[in-house]
Amino acid sequence: MTPIEYAIEIEGLSKRYRLGQSGHKQLLSDVLRAITKRHLGKKEAQAESIWALRDVTLKVRSGEVLGIIGRNGSGKSTLLKVLSRITKATSGKMCINGRVAALLEVGTGFHEELTGRENIFLNGAILGMTRREMIEKIDGIIAFAGVEKFVDTPIKRYSSGMRLRLGFAIAAHLEPAILMVDEVLAVGDAGFQRKCLKAMDDMQSRGKTVLFVSHNLSAIDNLCSRVIWINNGRIEKDGPPDEVIRAYMSSFAAADKQTYDFRTLDRKGNGDARFTHMEFMTRSGAPKDTIFSGDSLIVRLHYKVQEKITQPHFGFKIYTETGDFLTEVSTWGTGFDVGELSPGSGHIDLAIDFLNLMPGHFLVSLWVEGIGPVWYDVLEHCASFDVEASNYYNSGRGIESRFGLIFLPGFWSRDATGTIPRAVVSSPENG
Amino acid sequence: MSDREKLVSRMKSALAEFWQYKDVFYFLVLRNIKVRYKQTLLGISWAIIQPFMTMVVFTIFFGKFAGIPSDGIPYPLFTYSALVPWTYFAVTLAATGNCLVSNANLLRKVYFPRLALPVSTVLSGLLDLAIASTVLFGMLIYYQVDLSWELCFLPLLVIPLAVLTLGVGMFLAALNVKFRDVRHAIPFLVQLWLFATPIIYPVSIMPERFRPLASLNPMTGLIECFRAILLPDRSIDWSSLLVSCLVALLIFVAGLLYFQKTEAEFADII
Numbered sequence: 001m002t003p004i005e006y007a008i009e010i011e012g013l014s015k016r017y018r019l020g021q022s023g024h025k026q027l028l029s030d031v032l033r034a035i036t037k038r039h040l041g042k043k044e045a046q047a048e049s050i051w052a053l054r055d056v057t058l059k060v061r062s063g064e065v066l067g068i069i070g071r072n073g074s075g076k077s078t079l080l081k082v083l084s085r086i087t088k089a090t091s092g093k094m095c096i097n098g099r100v101a102a103l104l105e106v107g108t109g110f111h112e113e114l115t116g117r118e119n120i121f122l123n124g125a126i127l128g129m130t131r132r133e134m135i136e137k138i139d140g141i142i143a144f145a146g147v148e149k150f151v152d153t154p155i156k157r158y159s160s161g162m163r164l165r166l167g168f169a170i171a172a173h174l175e176p177a178i179l180m181v182d183e184v185l186a187v188g189d190a191g192f193q194r195k196c197l198k199a200m201d202d203m204q205s206r207g208k209t210v211l212f213v214s215h216n217l218s219a220i221d222n223l224c225s226r227v228i229w230i231n232n233g234r235i236e237k238d239g240p241p242d243e244v245i246r247a248y249m250s251s252f253a254a255a256d257k258q259t260y261d262f263r264t265l266d267r268k269g270n271g272d273a274r275f276t277h278m279e280f281m282t283r284s285g286a287p288k289d290t291i292f293s294g295d296s297l298i299v300r301l302h303y304k305v306q307e308k309i310t311q312p313h314f315g316f317k318i319y320t321e322t323g324d325f326l327t328e329v330s331t332w333g334t335g336f337d338v339g340e341l342s343p344g345s346g347h348i349d350l351a352i353d354f355l356n357l358m359p360g361h362f363l364v365s366l367w368v369e370g371i372g373p374v375w376y377d378v379l380e381h382c383a384s385f386d387v388e389a390s391n392y393y394n395s396g397r398g399i400e401s402r403f404g405l406i407f408l409p410g411f412w413s414r415d416a417t418g419t420i421p422r423a424v425v426s427s428p429e430n431g
Numbered sequence: 432m433s434d435r436e437k438l439v440s441r442m443k444s445a446l447a448e449f450w451q452y453k454d455v456f457y458f459l460v461l462r463n464i465k466v467r468y469k470q471t472l473l474g475i476s477w478a479i480i481q482p483f484m485t486m487v488v489f490t491i492f493f494g495k496f497a498g499i500p501s502d503g504i505p506y507p508l509f510t511y512s513a514l515v516p517w518t519y520f521a522v523t524l525a526a527t528g529n530c531l532v533s534n535a536n537l538l539r540k541v542y543f544p545r546l547a548l549p550v551s552t553v554l555s556g557l558l559d560l561a562i563a564s565t566v567l568f569g570m571l572i573y574y575q576v577d578l579s580w581e582l583c584f585l586p587l588l589v590i591p592l593a594v595l596t597l598g599v600g601m602f603l604a605a606l607n608v609k610f611r612d613v614r615h616a617i618p619f620l621v622q623l624w625l626f627a628t629p630i631i632y633p634v635s636i637m638p639e640r641f642r643p644l645a646s647l648n649p650m651t652g653l654i655e656c657f658r659a660i661l662l663p664d665r666s667i668d669w670s671s672l673l674v675s676c677l678v679a680l681l682i683f684v685a686g687l688l689y690f691q692k693t694e695a696e697f698a699d700i701i
Contacts, residue, residue: 113469
């Protein structure tokens with residue numbers, strides 16, 4: 001018998017979602033309204049629909065580790081949902097060889113009132129483990145999660161970290177032929193994320209087929225043998241990781257650099273406030289075309305408010321070009337009271353005293369949230385900027401991307417006694 | 432023909448899947464049972480308190496004050512013998528009707544046979560039914576009723592009762608995904624159904640011409656059969672039981688078909 005060559009074969013797969021009030025008909029009154037409209041000869045407003053996936057054709061070999069990247073709302077998660085049969089494709093053919101375990105969330109179906117042990121069985125069964133398998137593996141799962149002491153305590157007493165570890169421990173003990181993971185790694189601390197990546201690496205070495213959706217491009221680059229980039233529901237590019245990641249990254253760079261326009265981007269949040277665009281400016285308010293290491297600059301975030309908002313908080317995040325999270329600065333963290341935003345347009349400025357980044361290409365994410373928390377607008381990786389080398393030390397050296405990510409302004413001295421003199425350097429030019 | 436073949440193959444694959452996912456059913460039933468009375472003071476005794484207190488209230492108001500006849504049987508016994516299966520039906524129907532919506536996150540995030548949710552809800556209700564029945568036997572002894580050999584039929588009678596509950600429950604659960612009106616309609620529906628079923632009153636006080644209509648309510652034949660088995664001087668009305676079982680089966684098939692027709696889009700619209 002020849003081994004099954006392809007774990008997944010899909011052809012012309014499309015998925016349409018209906019949007020808007022007329023699509024869902026959540027309430028009986030909507031149906032009645034639609035019927036009366038039809039009888040009165042009025043046309044029902046065309047149900048708005050979006051194609052989350054459009055004509056996707058893909059073959060995944062068994063044993064292959066396929067990374068799936070793309071912006072929010074591009075259709076990555078929908079693809080996993082269709083492949084794992086959570087939802088049905090609108091059209092197209094799909095053939096899957098082998099048992100699938102899809103991990104769209106850690107600890108799905110955990111019940112607060114049940115103990116850790118009871119939840120292991122319930123969650124394991126839901127993810128496709130048999131009772132016998134679980135009896136064999138339960139000790140391993142408990143040890144992996146490190147919850148030995150609390151295994152007979154209801155999980156409502158667990159910390160969120162314990163819950164996460166337990167959920168992942170169960171998932172790591174699954175033995176599916178095909179594993180699909182959606183952005184699970186976005187949660188948890190660095191140690192947990194390393195553990196997850198290690199477990200996925202093990203899956204691969206045991207010859208499992210893995211589909212991995214993530215914004216963490218360096219994880220994708222490390223784990224995957226092949227990457228597809230999904231854009232607007234279509235496969236934009238398919239190939240070796242570095243090639244596809246580079247193409248994906250350059251799609252950000254192609255965006256207009258001076259004013260970053262966000263109005264048409266896909267985003268999360270309820271839309272009560274929305275970022276419209278962003279500008280980099282010098283301290284004196286002039287547009288800033290080039291950003292140097294060590295610069296002092298202002299980031300101006302323009303927004304539009306629909307509903308009156310009190311006490312919102314704004315956040316600005318920087319990622320490396322491979323998607324590693326570098327830093328965040330928020331109004332909450334700095335204790336800045338934004339006050340009240342009334343409907344209309346406005347802007348908020350973030351002054352950065354000293355941009356301590358080495359030259360390179362960086363990504364920006366923005367968010368604005370309110371008490372609750374409610375998310376008004378969340379833009380992941382919505383913009384990118386380049387940092388250029390500056391002559392900070394007047395040595396013409398030392399500030400290059402090969403020296404790392406972070407620019408740590410330092411001063412050396414030898415055989416010094418008493419107070420160590422500070423570096424005396426010229427303030428960096430504002431370009 | 433191809434339609435029928437399609438239906439047969441769909442049923443077959445559904446059964447195969449049932450088997451593959453049997454542990455999910457098992458653990459969902461276990462979960463429902465364990466969770467139901469967690470962090471309650473009275474625990475599982477709620478399974479007795481509900482029908483029992485209803486019986487007390489019915490006896491005082493309908494038996495004593497309103498003087499509703501009970502075919503010569505002590506009214507508490509008369510009404511409790513019907514309230515035991517009825518409470519199972521009413522409580523389980525409400526739980527089944529809401530089982531998809533209350534597990535929305537599960538539907539959105541994992542694949543498993545969607546039927547596991549209503550089926551496990553209906554099965555886990557059976558424990559309460561068994562517990563409530565023990566009190567029934569206590570009452571039979573208290574009223575010195577001779578227990579007949581027909582009692583062996585009692586567990587069999589639970590089958591059409593559960594099938595009926597599942598049938599209506601599946602339909603309501605699937606409808607609930609689309610229209611949340613169902614959640615509000617269920618208690619109302621259950622209340623109306625209570626009065627349409629001979630629980631408070633005997634069939635004998637119904638005018639003759641309404642009886643065929645009443646027997647279309649599958650709960651009528653089932654409840655009357657429960658009473659015939661438990662209480663003295665009553666014999667099983669086989670024709671009415673047959674009609675009830677057929678109607679229950681019909682409702683079950685209709686509920687199943689509707690459920691299967693709509694389940695593909697549960698995750699999208701819930």
